[in-house]
Structures are given as structure tokens and as C-alpha cells.
Amino acid sequence: MRAISAFVALFAAALGLVAAATPTVWGWLSGFMNVPFHRVGNRLAMLGLALGLYVVARWLRVNNRRDMGFDLPRRQFIYEMARGVLLGVAFMLPLSLLLLATGLRELDGPLQAGLLLRGLLAALGSGLTVALIEESFMRGAMQSAITREAGLVVAIVVSALFYAAVHFFARFTIEAADVGPGSGIDLVAGSLRAFAQPMQMIDAFLCLAGVGVLLSVIRHRTGNIAAAMGLHAGWVMVMLVLVRATHVVPDAPGHWLLSQHDGFVGWLVLGWTLLTAPLMLRAWPKHKAY
Numbered sequence: 001m002r003a004i005s006a007f008v009a010l011f012a013a014a015l016g017l018v019a020a021a022t023p024t025v026w027g028w029l030s031g032f033m034n035v036p037f038h039r040v041g042n043r044l045a046m047l048g049l050a051l052g053l054y055v056v057a058r059w060l061r062v063n064n065r066r067d068m069g070f071d072l073p074r075r076q077f078i079y080e081m082a083r084g085v086l087l088g089v090a091f092m093l094p095l096s097l098l099l100l101a102t103g104l105r106e107l108d109g110p111l112q113a114g115l116l117l118r119g120l121l122a123a124l125g126s127g128l129t130v131a132l133i134e135e136s137f138m139r140g141a142m143q144s145a146i147t148r149e150a151g152l153v154v155a156i157v158v159s160a161l162f163y164a165a166v167h168f169f170a171r172f173t174i175e176a177a178d179v180g181p182g183s184g185i186d187l188v189a190g191s192l193r194a195f196a197q198p199m200q201m202i203d204a205f206l207c208l209a210g211v212g213v214l215l216s217v218i219r220h221r222t223g224n225i226a227a228a229m230g231l232h233a234g235w236v237m238v239m240l241v242l243v244r245a246t247h248v249v250p251d252a253p254g255h256w257l258l259s260q261h262d263g264f265v266g267w268l269v270l271g272w273t274l275l276t277a278p279l280m281l282r283a284w285p286k287h288k289a290y
Contacts, residue, residue, distance in 0.1 A: 003145035004158060006056050011162075014048035015188050022184040030176070038173045041187045045169065046133065053137055060145040067144035068136060069225030077226045084230015085124075085237070087283055092238040095272045104258055104268075105246040119241055127236035131229040138163050138212065139219040139228050152220060160212030164205045168194045168261070204261035207270040211235075214277050221286040231280070239264055
């Protein structure tokens with residue numbers, strides 16, 4: 001299928017950019033700032049995907065507001081997105097409190113109001129940025145293009161699998177002292193190595209895929225990505241605050257409910273997503289398809 005092949009090629013090209021350019025770019029940046037090697041690779045991958053998306057979207061003829069998911073007046077789009085953020089926080093907050101109450105995660109220290117507020121604002125900014133990029137890509141261009149060629153079900157499944165898979169890239173790290181001319185290739189190879197042991201990542205992968213399916217269904221029901229962006233940003237906001245302010249308790253009963261991927265997503269979050277999905281779908285009755 002042309003659309004799926006185009007997006008696979010785009011991801012492959014982004015990985016090629018990481019392998020070829022990361023050592024050079026990192027070497028230039030490290031001359032005046034301290035930046036981890038893998039983070040440079042991650043940013044190059046995002047840049048490659050963003051530039052490539054423009055080309056692919058034009059080629060697949062989804063480079064318009066409707067197909068990209070922005071077919072709403074600006075004020076209404078912001079309203080739906082803001083409502084999504086609030087609902088995302090409201091649905092994820094009880095789960096976070098449950099993790100603390102059961103001892104699966106513990107606070108690193110006493111919470112300070114000023115630091116907490118700055119952390120919330122920073123997490124919201126990160127959440128909105130991540131949501132804009134990923135929703136425009138996955139639930140915007142990709143879902144629209146594949147739906148047109150292969151139908152909605154295939155589009156939801158494929159975009160959810162892509163969404164889950166990309167979260168396992170750039171998790172591999174290389175220390176500054178070990179960086180060499182071939183470290184870009186090592187970074188890509190190390191990131192792909194996680195897929196060679198699928199049973200060690202199955203809980204996180206299925207959880208992320210489940211979230212991707214839910215966001216795709218909401219995108220289909222609303223006809224745009226505003227609500228999906230808001231939910232995504234709200235979830236990321238709560239998760240970042242929790243992960244940064246707490247740590248995993250590895251010997252706690254039920255620790256297997258949290259994945260090794262990031263100490264958050266896993267069987268527990270998957271179960272919570274399935275449990276709350278009907279409530280979230282009720283928040284956005286079907287409006288129009290695309």
C-alpha cells in the first residue's frame with residue numbers, strides 16, 4: 001500500500017539521518033554546551049520526520065487542514081484541546097495517586113509548592129509540544145492517508161503500532177567518552193535492539209498501542225485532532241510530573257504492573273485505559289468522519 005510504504009520509508013530515512021549526522025552535530029554542539037548524545041539523535045530524528053512529513057503529506061495529498069486534523073475554527077480548536085487537557089489530567093490523576101498509595105512509586109522528597117507549579121507548567125509545555133508533533137503525524141496525516149487507501153480499521157491499527165514503536169527509539173544511551181565516528185550507527189542499532197526481545201517490552205508496547213487506538217477513535221469521532229491533542233498533552237503532563245517527582249520501588253508487591261520501559265506505562269496503565277475508555281468516548285459523541 002502506497003501510504004503505509006511511504007511512512008515506513010520516512011521512518012527509515014529519519015533513522016538514516018540519525019546514524020549519519022548525530023556524531024557530527026553532537027561534536028559541534030558539545031563545543032559550547034553539555035548535551036547527551038542520544039538526545040541529539042532524538043532531535044535529529046524529529047527534525048527528519050517533520051521535514052519528511054511535509055514531503056510525504058504533499059505526495060499523498062493529505063497536506064490540508066481537513067486531512068491533517070485542523071479543520072476547526074481556531075477558537076473552537078483551542079476550546080476542544082483545552083477540554084481534552086483537563087479530561088486527560090482528570091483521568092490520569094487517580095491512577096497516579098493509586099501508584100503512590102500502593103507503594104509502587106514513592107516521592108523523592110517533600111513537595112514544594114513553587115517547584116511543583118514550575119514543574120506542572122514545564123510538563124504542560126512538553127505535553128503540548130509532544131502532542132502537536134505526534135498527533136499531527138499519527139492521527140493527522142498517517143490516519144487520513146491510510147484510511148483513504150485501506151479503510152479506517154487498518155488505519156487505526158497501523159497508526160497505533162507506529163505510535164507504540166516510536167516510543168522505544170532513542171532510549172539507548174552512549175556516554176560522551178565513548179562517542180566515535182560510528183556512534184550514530186550504534187545509537188540506531190541500540191534503539192532497535194529492544195525489538196529483538198519483544199517479551200521484555202510487550203507490556204509497554206501493548207499499553208502504548210492501546211492508547212494509540214483510543215486516540216485514533218476519538219480523532220475519527222470528532223473529525224479533527226483537537227481532542228486527541230488535549231488528551232495526549234494532559235496524560236503526558238501528569239506522567240512527567242509523577243516520573244520526575246517519584247521513583248519506582250522495585251521490590252513493592254505488584255511491581256510487575258509497571259514496565260521497565262519508563263516505570264509508568266505497563267499492564268496497570270493498559271487496564272486503566274480500557275476501563276476509562278468508554279467514559280472518554282462519551283465525552284466526544286460522534287460528530288463527523290473524514
